[in-house]
Amino acid sequence: MITNETDYAIRIIRALEDGQVHSVKVLCEEENIPLKFAYKILGKLRDAGIVSSTSGVHGGSRLIGDLRQFTLLDLMGILENRSELRKCLTPGYRCDWKDKKNCSCQVQEGLLKIQKKIDRELSRYTIYDLLHGNPDLKE
Amino acid sequence: MITNETDYAIRIIRALEDGQVHSVKVLCEEENIPLKFAYKILGKLRDAGIVSSTSGVHGGSRLIGDLRQFTLLDLMGILENRSELRKCLTPGYRCDWKDKKNCSCQVQEGLLKIQKKIDRELSRYTIYDLLHGNPDLKE
Numbered sequence: 236m237i238t239n240e241t242d243y244a245i246r247i248i249r250a251l252e253d254g255q256v257h258s259v260k261v262l263c264e265e266e267n268i269p270l271k272f273a274y275k276i277l278g279k280l281r282d283a284g285i286v287s288s289t290s291g292v293h294g295g296s297r298l299i300g301d302l303r304q305f306t307l308l309d310l311m312g313i314l315e316n317r318s319e320l321r322k323c324l325t326p327g328y329r330c331d332w333k334d335k336k337n338c339s340c341q342v343q344e345g346l347l348k349i350q351k352k353i354d355r356e357l358s359r360y361t362i363y364d365l366l367h368g369n370p371d372l373k374e
Numbered sequence: 375m376i377t378n379e380t381d382y383a384i385r386i387i388r389a390l391e392d393g394q395v396h397s398v399k400v401l402c403e404e405e406n407i408p409l410k411f412a413y414k415i416l417g418k419l420r421d422a423g424i425v426s427s428t429s430g431v432h433g434g435s436r437l438i439g440d441l442r443q444f445t446l447l448d449l450m451g452i453l454e455n456r457s458e459l460r461k462c463l464t465p466g467y468r469c470d471w472k473d474k475k476n477c478s479c480q481v482q483e484g485l486l487k488i489q490k491k492i493d494r495e496l497s498r499y500t501i502y503d504l505l506h507g508n509p510d511l512k513e
Contacts, residue, residue, distance in 0.1 A: 236375070236454060237489050245481050246471075267470050307488065315375060331406055332385075342384050345504045345511040349446065350376050353492050365484045372484040 240314050241307075243268045244276045249366055251286060251298040258295040276314065283313040307365065308357035379453050380446075382407045383415045388505055390425060390437040397434040415453065422452040446504065447496035 246266040251257060257265070263273050277296050280286045285300035323330050323343050333340055360369055385405040390396060396404070402412050416435050419425045424439035462469050462482050472479055499508055 236450065237485050237492075242481065242485060245485075249481065265471075311375065332404075341507055341511070342381065342388065342504055345499070345508075346376050346381060346384075348511050349495065349499065352495055353376075356488065356491055356495070360484070360488065365481055368480055369484075372480070372487050 237311075238315070240272065240276060241311055243272050244280065244310060244314055245362060245365055247273060247276055247280070247296075248285065248298065248302065248362055251296060252302075252366065254298060256289065256293070256295040256297045262296070279313050283309075285313075302363040302366065303361050305362045306358045307360045307362070308354055310362060311357060376450075377454070379411065379415060380450055382411050383419065383449060383453055384501060384504055386412060386415055386419070386435075387424065387437065387441065387501055390435060391441075391505065393437060395428065395432070395434040395436045401435070418452050422448075424452075441502035441505065442500050444501045445497045446499045446501070447493055449501060450496060 243266070246268065247262055250262050250265045259270065259273050259277065262268065262277075263270050277286060277288065280300075281288050281296070283300070283305075285298070285305065286296045287299045288294070288296045323340075330340065359371065364372065382405070385407065386401055389401050389404045398409065398412050398416065401407065401416075402409050416425060416427065419439075420427050420435070422439070422444075424437070424444065425435045426438045427433070427435045462479075469479065499511065503511060
């Protein structure tokens, strides 16, 4: 599911698109985002190289990433700890259930296939597309 | 994203497919699921009419729902509080950002379109499909 955090992150980036330094306070006011979310999101965007931050009285955040290079899938990966869902599909993983039942498990394989389809959809759109449009996002 | 909780829920349902009453403890052992997750998930499945629960020494949970009637999208809706993401798209919602900028906001509309595409994909598979296969889930 696309979360509020993803929505907030895109809107923070929107407010930073002018290339200027913005304080967290101003960003939150501009985009109507709760302060505690903004700090958390800006930290993750900084770690991912999308924004840079400076401290001090005139400090704040500034956009440094190319929004055409980051897809919605990338952004969701930056914001969320991607699920450990598929750990049982990693090579060498020993599954108690399979050992006990002595049969294959379709659940994880099925969920993985569906997740891959969703990921393909999410990787079709860049953050730039979301802010400025993409033919597939028009009516 | 498909979460561990969704995966656990499907596996709890798998363990209940024999139609018998199973204690939470046995379900957790059977499917290797942390107890605190199992209680939470079973409560939600009960509220949704997928399982029934009885208390007492021989109490436990039993499958009562038709797994062909519940899609993966239904199940994710049962487990998660669906995001409030689109609240600004509800009729009558007053958006400060739009008022200030005096222009349309593409972010929410774009995210909503993508979420709808994902939802369509998630609604193609029933819980039964995930447990017993579906041509689209095969290699």
